[in-house]
Amino acid sequence: MQLGLPFLGSQSRSLIGLDISSSAIKMVEPSVDGKKGYRVERYAIEMLPRDAVADGNIVNLEATADTVRLAWKRLDSSTRSVAVALPPSHVITKKIIVPAGMREDELEVQVESEASQYIPFALEEVNLDFQVLGVAPSSPDEVEVLIAASRKEKVEDRVAVVEAAGLKTAVMDVESYAVLSALELIEQQLPSGGKGCVIAVVDIGANTTNLMVLKDGQQLYAREQAFGGNQLTQDIARLFGMAFEEAEAEKRRNNLPENYETELLHPFVENMALEVSRALQFFFTSTQFSKVDYIVLSGGCAALPGAEGAVATRTQANTRVANPFSGMTFSGKVSTKRLLADASSLVTACGLALRRFDE
Numbered sequence: 400m401q402l403g404l405p406f407l408g409s410q411s412r413s414l415i416g417l418d419i420s421s422s423a424i425k426m427v428e429p430s431v432d433g434k435k436g437y438r439v440e441r442y443a444i445e446m447l448p449r450d451a452v453a454d455g456n457i458v459n460l461e462a463t464a465d466t467v468r469l470a471w472k473r474l475d476s477s478t479r480s481v482a483v484a485l486p487p488s489h490v491i492t493k494k495i496i497v498p499a500g501m502r503e504d505e506l507e508v509q510v511e512s513e514a515s516q517y518i519p520f521a522l523e524e525v526n527l528d529f530q531v532l533g534v535a536p537s538s539p540d541e542v543e544v545l546i547a548a549s550r551k552e553k554v555e556d557r558v559a560v561v562e563a564a565g566l567k568t569a570v571m572d573v574e575s576y577a578v579l580s581a582l583e584l585i586e587q588q589l590p591s592g593g594k595g596c597v598i599a600v601v602d603i604g605a606n607t608t609n610l611m612v613l614k615d616g617q618q619l620y621a622r623e624q625a626f627g628g629n630q631l632t633q634d635i636a637r638l639f640g641m642a643f644e645e646a647e648a649e650k651r652r653n654n655l656p657e658n659y660e661t662e663l664l665h666p667f668v669e670n671m672a673l674e675v676s677r678a679l680q681f682f683f684t685s686t687q688f689s690k691v692d693y694i695v696l697s698g699g700c701a702a703l704p705g706a707e708g709a710v711a712t713r714t715q716a717n718t719r720v721a722n723p724f725s726g727m728t729f730s731g732k733v734s735t736k737r738l739l740a741d742a743s744s745l746v747t748a749c750g751l752a753l754r755r756f757d758e
Contacts, residue, residue, distance in 0.1 A: 414569060415474070416577075416752025417481040418745070419463065419557065421452045422605035422629070422647070422699070424470040425748040428478060429727070429755070437756075438728045442748070444741060445470035449643055454606075455486035457556040464563035471564060475732070481561055482570035482577075482751040487609075487621070489553045490573050491518055493546045496535045506531075510546055518548050526554045526571075547573065570754045575611060575621070577750030578602065578697070581723040582613070584749075585695055588725050596692035599682070599716070601675050602746070603700035605629045610678040612691065620682045626674045628700045631667045638663060653704070660704075668705045672713035679714060690716070697721040701743035723749040 418425040424445045432438035447466050451459040495513050497506065510529045515522055525548045535541035554571055561568045582600060586593035594615060602609040606627040612620040628650075635655065636646035649655050675694070683689055694716045700706060701720045711718035722742040729735055738745075 412755075413478040413480060414752060414755035415471075415476065415478050415481045415566075416748040416750065416754070417467070417483045417561070417566075418574075418577075418748035418751065419452060419457075419467070419483065419560065420604060420747070421447070421455070421607075423447055423744075424463075424466045425745055426470050426474050426481075427745055427748040427752040428474065428476055429749075429752050431756070432728045436727060437753075438730060439724055439733050439738065440730045441474050441476055441732045442738065442741070442745060443470045443473040444744070445473060446644070446647065455489055456553075457560055460556065460560055460563065464560045467560060467564035467566070471566060479566045480569040481566050482572060482754045483557050483561060483568055484572040484574040484577050484747065484751055485549055485553055485557065487573055487575045488623070490547055490549045492548075492573070493517055494532070495544050495546060496537070496541050497544055499534070499540055499542045506544070510544065514546055514548055520550065524551060525549060526551055570751070572751055572754065574747050575609075575618075577747045577754075578611065579613070579616070579618075579750070580753050581721075581746045581750035582695070583616075584723045584726065585721055585746075588719075588722075589693060593693070597688060597690070599679060599691040599694045600721075601678065601694060601696050601698075601701075601710075603627060603671060603675075603696065603698040605699070608674055608678065608698075610675075610682065612682055612688075619688070620686055622678055622681055624674065624678060626671070628698075628703075631663065631700075631703075634663050634667070635659070651699075664704065668703055668709045669713075671700060671703075671706060672709040675710050676713045679716075692717065694718040695721050697743050697746040699744040702740060721746050 416427040424447060427442045428440045429437045430440050445466050448462045451462040457463050497509055514527055518525060527548045529544050529546045532543040532545055535543045558568045598613050600611045604627050606629055608624050608626045610622045611618060632643060632647045632650055635650055636643050694710060707718050707720050720743050723746055724738060724742055
């Protein structure tokens, strides 16, 4: 699913996955390694100034663009085409069923007609696109079509950041669809490729935790709640008398005084496990499901020492930290040890980068 220019943009021979999160700019550039596998050519993470991006909105365009430019220089790539994504909260999606065999122009008219009924804005104010998903489950004579729409200014803000950094937007996607793309690689690591399993993907970012529950590639449930790693950073800053930026840097390096683990890290990780458990309880009470087969943790907090074990103990579910690069090879420019530590925070960027290989 590519929301772009128009919304479902074109692919590029070389493409960088660019994740603009609330705390950092993350870039991944893969290539094909042989006939089947992928190789990570290079990746980069550059921390954003605090509040440059808030609630998925670009608050400080200049600072965000400067950070994108720094990340691209750190990446040391000649590729300028990027795939970037909007937060799900900025995008309205709807699936419709239409007769099979419709011409492109007929389908466009049908999509616009449907869209005008459920989008709370004038159509000229939105970027609108659609993608045919395949034969409808109910009838072989019909097809299922996914419609996606976002306010034009939300799309234009991200495009402006990319252009100000000297790069080019080739694909505009939705973060949740990028995660789904990367999750296909993660599912391959599960028994039987995760087929028939209920999988909860929990992304714990700087400010928010997003839960997405899937079965066989279909989303069953999604929820966002206010909990993230910035709370731990603020606690570090307060306890050790640091500026927020310094506290964030030392947290990432795991370079803090001995009492950090007992006074701050362990309580935070336990609280995080409780938040994951609460999010799952909401899923159980609002659906017919009463358990999940696997929990996949992503985001920067997933890599915190003890996080995986704490969530597994609290939820009594098989838990693992996301690593979409598990089956990939790495170029000489990539530190395997460092990539392993950063993998859980690179899920969205990896999913975006894989758009290069879409048919």
